[in-house]
Amino acid sequence: MDSIVVIQKEVFYFMKGTVKFFHDQKNYGFIETEEMDEDVFFHVSELDTDSISEDTEVEFETEEGDRGPKAVDVEQV
Numbered sequence: 790m791d792s793i794v795v796i797q798k799e800v801f802y803f804m805k806g807t808v809k810f811f812h813d814q815k816n817y818g819f820i821e822t823e824e825m826d827e828d829v830f831f832h833v834s835e836l837d838t839d840s841i842s843e844d845t846e847v848e849f850e851t852e853e854g855d856r857g858p859k860a861v862d863v864e865q866v
Contacts, residue, residue, distance in 0.1 A: 804829075805866070808845045820847060820860055831860035838865065
């Protein structure tokens with residue numbers, strides 16, 4: 790008897806954007822991109838530094854979060 794194996798694969802997209810908002814005390818922010826209609830959420834734990842300021846250019850990957858897209862592996866350009 791033949792068996793079928795299904796592998797679920799997550800797809801990540803590498804993007805560029807600008808930090809639109811960052812809340813230092815709550816450790817989260819949003820990135821604005823030209824590719825997406827909505828801003829992308831990120832948490833400080835995904836940054837390559839301890840903090841970041843608004844209007845900073847970044848590169849990142851996205852994955853689907855609980856409330857929409859979220860940025861992972863966020864790096865300053």
